[in-house]
Amino acid sequence: MQEHHYVAIMAGGVGSRFWPASRESRPKQFLDITESGRSLLQQTVARVSDIVPLGNILIVSNAKYKNQILEQLPLLDESQLLLEPSRNNTAPCVAYTALHLQAKNENAVFAMLPADHIIQKENVFASCMIRAFNYAGQHDAIVTLGIEPTRPDTGYGYIHYDQIDRGESVHKVHSFREKPDMVTAQKYIDQGGYLWNAGIFVWSVNTILNAFSSSAPDITDVLTADAAKFGTLAEQDYINDVYPNTRDISVDFAILEPAQNVFTIPADIGWSDLGTWNSLYSYLDKDQHDNVVQAGAQQLIDMRGNLIRTSSSDKLVVAKGLQDYIIIDDGDVLLIYPREEEQDIKALRKGLKQEHYK
Amino acid sequence: MQEHHYVAIMAGGVGSRFWPASRESRPKQFLDITESGRSLLQQTVARVSDIVPLGNILIVSNAKYKNQILEQLPLLDESQLLLEPSRNNTAPCVAYTALHLQAKNENAVFAMLPADHIIQKENVFASCMIRAFNYAGQHDAIVTLGIEPTRPDTGYGYIHYDQIDRGESVHKVHSFREKPDMVTAQKYIDQGGYLWNAGIFVWSVNTILNAFSSSAPDITDVLTADAAKFGTLAEQDYINDVYPNTRDISVDFAILEPAQNVFTIPADIGWSDLGTWNSLYSYLDKDQHDNVVQAGAQQLIDMRGNLIRTSSSDKLVVAKGLQDYIIIDDGDVLLIYPREEEQDIKALRKGLKQEHYK
Secondary structure: OOOOEEEEEEOOOOOHHHOOOOEOOEOHHHOOOOOOOOOHHHHHHHHHOOOOOHHHEEEEEEHHHHHHHHHHOOOOOHHHEEEEOOOOOHHHHHHHHHHHHHHHOOOOEEEEEEOOOEEOOHHHHHHHHHHHHHHHHHOOOEEEEEEOOOOOOOOOOEEEEOOOOOOOOOEEEEEEEOOOOHHHHHHHHHHOOEEEEEEEEEEEHHHHHHHHHHHOHHHHHHHOOOHHHOOOOOHHHHHHHHHHHOOOOOHHHHHHOOOOOEEEEEEOOOEEOOOOHHHHHHHOOOOOOOOEEEOOEEEEEOOEOOEEEEOOOOOEEEEEOOEOEEEEEEOOEEEEEEHHHOOHHHHHHHHOOOHHHO | OOOOEEEEEEOOOOOHHHOOOOEOOEOHHHOOOOOOOOOHHHHHHHHHOOOOOHHHEEEEEEHHHHHHHHHHOOOOOHHHEEEEOOOOOHHHHHHHHHHHHHHHOOOOEEEEEEOOOEEOOHHHHHHHHHHHHHHHHHOOOEEEEEEOOOOOOOOOOEEEEEEEEOOOOOEEEEEEEOOOOHHHHHHHHHHOOEEEEEEEEEEEHHHHHHHHHHHOHHHHHHHOOOHHHOOOOOHHHHHHHHHHHOOOOOHHHHHHOOOOOEEEEEEOOOEEOOOOHHHHHHHOOOOOOOOEEEOOEEEEEOOEOOEEEEOOOOOEEEEEOOEOEEEEEEOOEEEEEEHHHOOHHHHHHHHOOOHHHO
16 A cells, blocks of 8 residues: 555535435435445445555545544544535535645545445455556546446446556546436447446546646635645635635536546446435345335335335334335435335425425 | 212223334323324313213223323322223223222212223213213113214124113113124114114113123122222232133123113214224325325325324325325334225234334
8 A cells, every 4th residue: 555545535415316314414425325234434434445544545525524424434533534614516625635635745646436335346446446546646647447337327427438458457538428318328338438437536636736727727726825724724714714615516527528638447346326216226135026125124015126214223114015115214204205206306305395304 | 060970981902903103002092193182091081071070080901001191191199090900801890990989989870981082072972971870870770872873884883772762862772783794784774773882881880780790790709809908008909919810801792782771872972983094094184185194294296095194293204106005103113004904904913023013
């Protein structure tokens, strides 16, 4: 493990498509959504601690989650938390992390990745990441892991890449493509040369800050009004002042799409973004009637294809005659909804009048 | 109000068809099942306190509910509780009450009635009860209130009565009929002269103890092995010893059916025994899609004819696409069941391996 390799885990999202398990006050990354015994954040930290020293892991999140993060990760020091005072999407988050690390180690090479994904092949992930670190350490390159698509999914962005290997399985990226329609997605699959964009990036501090200078200088300009604050005790107060003034934009739009020096490592790592209840349903083991049940006890009669989850581990669920439903009992909210219509859930949550249910 | 008139409220049942709201540890009579602000027991005590002095009300229940009863009825003295050490059905319960009252007041006339019924016309109920008390005080008569049937219900016992008025709207009873099949129930309705047996009885101590001597002497024999204990501080210990040895049988079978001196007062009192979730559904107001909702908040989409109840008053229920379901969220149990098949619930509860869910 290289002392100038870092991993920054983005843990500030809301996971609103996982409502009501995921709430504003306790988003998906803090939940043991797969019933593994560890939250998604804890799984992610454990996974990357095979790649970089534990002290080189940063958690970038909204300030309101500080206590939850420290409770879930007692081995991390408070100084490893980068706390955003506002939600301005991923580009400002990446710039903040780069400036923070630059002050600490100007030779830093760092990965940014989400806290709430599942990766089943941890060894393959580790070897891909080490290759990415090595390549990004030796080249002025933005390196991303790309996932071999297994179906024409319209829920992911795609990476169109050059199939000529540049060594270490690194390939030049032609372009990033936004979430396609089904016809286009099928074309990507049929043609080959496309990967899913999993939002896992590796770059040196210099490379990413140069990219901001070229493509989104307004963001780094706002954050470097008084750059001497980075790495000092005044950094947090300074960030609290300036961060909310950055532009709300994703790193994909602001940096990846315009950049010419993007490379990808095709990675067969058993990845799932667990973006929705149906993706969790797909991921988990089913009983003989295709039900997934995460509850204390159950008595199911004529139930098929349902996802049933109770936040209380000693709750009994007795149900009859439902097919393809999501049934989520979580504290002060009970959701009973057709699986096929789960895309409604995000808007349903948003439309609630009572903030405390969100 | 007559000082020798008493009302004994039977509050020892389990209400298992109201599971999971009704539990062994907290049966239906202790619940505010109609969301009136008072439990069924509290409603019943308030109702009979218009008929007899508060101090003449007895609560007959299982010993395990002592604390719940005292909490719910702070105006009652502990001496007004008759605590059964075992569940032996209603005949031993009536005999115990009669012997207890005989020691207190040998001229006592008392009503026995269930704690868990709904009576909407309280004034009519009061005037019927006063007539029943008067008749039972002046005659060697078992008097029962009979409910005019509004449909051929197969869930109730029927009273076949003589339509000749004996004064005070009191009629001779020909016979009691057990729960009939649908054809028989329809015949009762078509013929007239049949009432529903609501389990509301009035009799003098002498009349009911004579009836036990004639028809079920074994029960009073067990309870009077040392009759001098009634009315003393030793009564409870004595009852704890002898009561479990009484025969497990209902007062209907043991006393009412063989008795020749049974009379009824037809009573249009807005009665419901609230025996099942469907009877509660029928009783309560519905929204424009025929849903009954007892929850903190709701977001219902394409939901029709459902009964939805959460034990927590601040719980949000979000549901889509269900018709004619019972949805009960109660602490550690969630029930989602077709209304039409509610008769399964009693057996389902009984079959549970984990006692704490019952």
